Amino acid sequence: MNNDELSVLADPMFEQYFLISREKLTLLFEAAGIRPDDTVLEVGAGAGTVARNMPPCKSLTVAELDTRLIDTLRRQVPHATVVQGDALRLVKELPYDVLIGNLPNVVTEELVDVLPELTFRTAVLAAGQHTDFDRLRDTFDITEVTTITGSDFAPPQPSVSRIVRLVRRNAGCSGRRMRERNS
Structure with a gap:
């Protein structure tokens, strides 16, 4: 595409900007640390620009x-399971080790509030410049990976965002293994 x-x-009303920068996609994937045996969930998948470049994993x-955008996702990322629905509900219901999110800023703000109750190893999120991750420092190690703006997206995003990596402090267990242990 x-x-x-x-x-x-x-659709600008949904704050839809699709990440296309090869450099920023590489940084995102390096930050995610996706392993071949990982289960990966991408929320806010849009047209599949991130997913179609995803490193090998057990399931996506x-x-x-x-x-x-659902038919586009199915065409662009035929190896993935495509789910239509609300990200804030799906992150609580679906199993995954790695969470990748490129959601509208208002939804990311809500997602940040529920991250501590979720079971995953690593999350890599696109977030607004003012999204406050400090409230998560007791649970996660938080690293700003890079800024993203303008021509990093199609269409060009008018504001500056950032990619943030969150690694659960007890990351010795993957999200899937933590869920299995708690069952």
Whole structure:
């Protein structure tokens, strides 16, 4: 899919900007530390620009709220399980070791509030400049990976965002193993 096609798909009312920068995608994947035996969940998958470049993993589930993008996701990422639905509900219901999110800022703010109750090893989230992760420092090691803006996206994003990595402090267990132990 080229940038013009992506721009046509994007709905600015949903703050849809699809990450296309190879450099930023590489940084995102390095931060995620995806292993071949990991279960990965991407929320806010959009048109699949992140998912179709995902490193090998045991399974990949991509979730998107916008029904217009579901067929595009199925075509762009045929190896993934595509789920249409609300990210804040799905992160509580689906199993995963690694969480990747590129959600509208208002949804990311709500996601930050529920992260401590979720079981995963690593999360890599696109977040606004003012998203407060400090309240999570007791549970997670938090690292700002890079900033993302403008031409990193199709269509170009008008604001500056950042990619943030959160690693659970007791990361000796993957999310899946922690769930199994708690069952």
